[in-house]
Amino acid sequence: xxxxxxxxxxxxxxxxxxxxxxxxxxxxxxxxxxxxxxxxxxxxxxxxxxxxxxxxxxxxxxxxxxxxxxxxxxxxxxxxxxxxxxxxxxxxxxxxxxxxxxxxxxxxxxxxxxxxxxxxxxxxxxxxxxxxxxxxxxxxxxxxxxxxxxxxxxxxxxxxxxxxxxxxxxxxxxxxxxxxxxxxxxxxxxxxxxxxxxxxxxxxxxxxxxxxxxxxxxxxxxxxxxxxxxxx
Amino acid sequence: xxxxxxxxxxxxxxxxxxxxxxxxxxxxxxxxxxxxxxxxxxxxxxxxxxxxxxxxxxxxxxxxxxxxxxxxxxxxxxxxxxxxxxxxxxxxxxxxxxxxxxxxxxxxxxxxxxxxxxxxxxxxxxxxxxxxxxxxxxxxxxxxxxxxxxxxxxxxxxxxxxxxxxxxxxxxxxxxxxxxxxxxxxxxxxxxxxxxxxxxxxxxxxxxxxxxxxxxxxxxxxxxxxxxxxxxxxxxxxxxxxxxxxxxxxxxxxxxxxxxxxxxxxxxxxxxxxxxxxxxxxxxxxxxxxxxxxxxxxxxxxxxxxxxxxxxxxxxxxxxxxx
Numbered sequence: 001x002x003x004x005x006x007x008x009x010x011x012x013x014x015x016x017x018x019x020x021x022x023x024x025x026x027x028x029x030x031x032x033x034x035x036x037x038x039x040x041x042x043x044x045x046x047x048x049x050x051x052x053x054x055x056x057x058x059x060x061x062x063x064x065x066x067x068x069x070x071x072x073x074x075x076x077x078x079x080x081x082x083x084x085x086x087x088x089x090x091x092x093x094x095x096x097x098x099x100x101x102x103x104x105x106x107x108x109x110x111x112x113x114x115x116x117x118x119x120x121x122x123x124x125x126x127x128x129x130x131x132x133x134x135x136x137x138x139x140x141x142x143x144x145x146x147x148x149x150x151x152x153x154x155x156x157x158x159x160x161x162x163x164x165x166x167x168x169x170x171x172x173x174x175x176x177x178x179x180x181x182x183x184x185x186x187x188x189x190x191x192x193x194x195x196x197x198x199x200x201x202x203x204x205x206x207x208x209x210x211x212x213x214x215x216x217x218x219x220x221x222x223x224x225x226x227x228x229x230x231x232x
Numbered sequence: 233x234x235x236x237x238x239x240x241x242x243x244x245x246x247x248x249x250x251x252x253x254x255x256x257x258x259x260x261x262x263x264x265x266x267x268x269x270x271x272x273x274x275x276x277x278x279x280x281x282x283x284x285x286x287x288x289x290x291x292x293x294x295x296x297x298x299x300x301x302x303x304x305x306x307x308x309x310x311x312x313x314x315x316x317x318x319x320x321x322x323x324x325x326x327x328x329x330x331x332x333x334x335x336x337x338x339x340x341x342x343x344x345x346x347x348x349x350x351x352x353x354x355x356x357x358x359x360x361x362x363x364x365x366x367x368x369x370x371x372x373x374x375x376x377x378x379x380x381x382x383x384x385x386x387x388x389x390x391x392x393x394x395x396x397x398x399x400x401x402x403x404x405x406x407x408x409x410x411x412x413x414x415x416x417x418x419x420x421x422x423x424x425x426x427x428x429x430x431x432x433x434x435x436x437x438x439x440x441x442x443x444x445x446x447x448x449x450x451x452x453x454x455x456x457x458x459x460x461x462x463x464x465x466x467x468x469x470x471x472x473x474x475x476x477x478x479x480x481x482x483x484x485x486x487x488x489x490x491x492x493x494x495x496x497x498x499x500x501x502x503x504x505x506x507x508x509x510x511x512x513x514x515x516x517x518x519x520x521x522x523x524x525x526x527x528x529x530x531x532x533x534x535x536x537x538x539x540x541x542x543x544x545x546x547x548x549x550x551x552x553x554x555x
Contacts, residue, residue: 161316162534165514169502182514190513192398196327199356200348201393202508 080127089124093117110187121146121185140180147179235350273426274439274478285441286478293483297467306500308433314494314549315434315528316501316505316522317537318408321554322515323357325399325406329516330355330506333410336495336506337481338473340465348468352459354492355410355507358390363404410507411436411457411492412540412548419449419458428489434521434549435494437479445487454541455548458491494518521549 050058056066096105109116123131130138130146138145148155157163158179167176179185245526259269271285293301330353334341342351390407400406417436420428427442428449444544450458463488476482477497484490495505503509508516519526528551531537535553542548 157534160530160534162517162530163514165511166527167504167509167511170499170519171502173504190324192400193324193326193512194397195325195395195399196331198327198393198395199330199353200342200351202348226278 080122084127089119091117091119091124107186110189111185141178143180143185144178147185242361268441269440273442275429282478289478289482292542297472297483299472299474301476301482303470303476303478304495304497304501305478308431308435308500311520311522313434313521313528314413314499315482315519315551316413316494316549317517317519317528317535317551317553319515319517319535319554320405320407320552322513323406323408324513324515325357325359325394325404326512327357328358328510328512329408332506333385333492333495333511335471336473336498337493338465338467338476338483339459339490340461340463340484341467341471343466351489352458352461352465354457354490356392356410356456357406357408358387358392359394359401360390360405360407362405395425407552409455409457409540410550411494412455412550413492415549416545418452418454418544418546420489422452424448431479433500435496435499436491437493437496438489438491439479440484440488440490441483443488445489447489449489454544454546458489460489461486477552 053066072189099105109118112120119131121130123129123137126137128140130140132138132146133149144155144158154163158175161173162177164182165176166173168174183190241497249317259266267288272281274282277285288306289303290301293299293303302320333339333355334353337354339352339354340350343349369528394404413434413436415430415434420430423429424446425442425444427434427440427444428438430436445460447460450460463482467483467484472483473481476495477493477500480493480496495503495507498505504518505516508518517527517531519528521528523529532551537551537553537555539548539551
C-alpha cells in the first residue's frame with residue numbers, strides 16, 4: 001500500500017516533468033525547426049497542411065525576411081500563455097521583432113502615438129486576457145469594454161448601433177463585428193482598399209455634320225429660287 | 233347609385249366573361265397577353281387577383297429566364313416609416329454598395345458586347361474635392377436666388393467615373409446618391425398613369441406593369457435616382473436573385489422605369505437593405521423613423537444631419553450626416 005502510494009507519487013512527478021518539458025519544447029522555435037508542428041499550439045483551428053508562411057518557417061526556422069504576412073484575425077488570441085506563462089513580464093518598451101513566436105510580435109505599435117506598451121491593454125498576470133485600467137481581467141471577446149475606456153463617444157455610438165456594422169433582423173440587430181474585427185488594435189488606422197469598377201461610360205455621341213449640310217441646302221434653294229425668278 | 237353599382241358590376245362581369253377565353257391571347261405589336269393588358273392597378277387588386285398576377289409572373293420568369301422565383305406581395309408594416317442615414321465622413325467610395333444593390337435587385341448588367349447599353353445601377357457614388365469652407369478659402373462662391381453663399385459642395389463638379397487603385401484618396405470625399413424616398417415626391421406628382429406612388433411605409437414604388445415608359449418621373453426627380461430600361465435586361469441565369477417582391481426586384485422589362493426601393497423585399501421581411509449590410513465601414517444606417525430607439529432617429533438626434541437639396545421642399549427621408 002505504502003509502496004504503491006510512493007510509486008504513484010514518483011510516476012506523477014515524472015509525468016509532470018514530461019508534460020512541462022513537452023510544453024516548453026512546443027513553445028521553442030528549435031522544436032519547430034525540427035518538425036514544423038508547433039504551429040498548432042497557437043493555431044489550433046489551422047488546417048493540417050502548411051501555408052506558404054508555414055513552409056517558410058519550417059525551412060528557415062524563422063519568419064525573418066518572409067515579407068507581408070496575411071492579416072491575422074485574432075485566431076491565436078487566448079493561446080499566449082503557452083509561452084508567456086514561463087516568462088517574467090518586462091514592462092520596458094523595447095524592440096520585440098526578434099522575440100520567439102515572432103509573427104505575433106512583428107508589428108509596429110502605432111496605436112496611441114507611442115504612449116502605449118503591450119501591458120497597457122494585455123494583462124501581465126494572464127496573457128490570455130485583456131486588462132481594464134482598474135486591473136479587471138476581461139476576455140479578448142469583451143474588447144469593446146477596453147476600447148471604450150478611451151473612445152467613450154464611439155463606444156456609446158456603437159451601443160446605440162450608429163457606429164459599426166450591425167446585422168440580423170431590424171427588430172433585433174446584433175453586432176456583426178466588435179472593435180477589433182474591423183480596427184487592428186495595434187495599428188487602428190484603416191488602410192485604403194481597392195474600389196469596385198465604375199459604371200460604364202456612354203459612348204461619345206456620333207456627330208452629324210449638320211451645319212454644312214443645312215447651309216448647303218439653304219444656299220442651293222435660295223440660288224435656285226433666284227435663278228427661277230430671274231428666268232421668269 | 234344602386235344602378236351605378238349594378239351597371240359597374242355588369243360591366244366588370246362582362247369584361248371578365250369576355251376575357252376568359254382570350255386571356256392568354258397575345259396582342260402582337262406590344263407583345264402582351266390580354267390578361268396582362270387588362271391587369272388592374274396594384275392598389276386596386278384584391279388578394280386573389282394579386283395571387284393570379286403573381287402566378288402568371290412567376291410562370292413568365294420561368295419561361296424567359298428558366299429560374300424558379302418567388303414573388304412576394306408583403307404589405308407594409310403598421311407604424312413604420314423607413315428612413316436612411318449615411319455617414320459621408322466615413323464613406324470611402326469603394327462602391328461595394330453599388331454592386332450589392334445590383335445583385336440583390338436584379339438590375340440589368342453590362343452586356344459584354346455593348347457594355348454601356350444595358351447597365352443599370354441605382355446607387356451612384358460621387359467623388360468631390362475636399363476644401364475648407366471659410367470666407368477667402370478655396371471654396372467657390374455661388375450666387376443663388378437666396379443670395380450669395382459659400383457652398384460646401386457643387387454637385388455639378390463631382391466625378392462619378394473615378395477609378396483609382398485605392399480608395400479613399402487624399403483630399404477627396406465621397407457621397408453616394410440613390411433614391412431619397414421623398415415625403416413629397418415630385419416623381420409621383422408627374423406620373424400620368426399613377427404607376428408610381430408612395431407606400432404607407434414611406435417607400436416610393438413602381439408598378440412596372442403600369443409604367444408606360446414616358447420618363448416624366450426621371451425628368452422630375454432632382455436626385456437622379458430613377459433609371460430607364462432602354463433594352464431588355466441582361467442578367468445571367470445564375471446571377472438572378474429568386475427572392476422577389478412585386479414592387480421591388482422582380483426582373484423589369486424593356487421600356488419601364490425602376491428605382492431604389494430600400495430593398496422592399498428585405499425590409500418588409502425584417503432584414504436590412506443590401507447596401508447597409510455590405511458597407512465595409514458601417515457608414516450606412518437604416519431604421520424606422522417613428523421609433524425613437526431606431527438607428528436613424530438616434531443619428532438625427534446626435535449627429536449633424538443634412539438632406540440633399542432641402543430647399544426644393546421634397547422632404548427626403550434620406551439623411552446624410554457627419555460625426
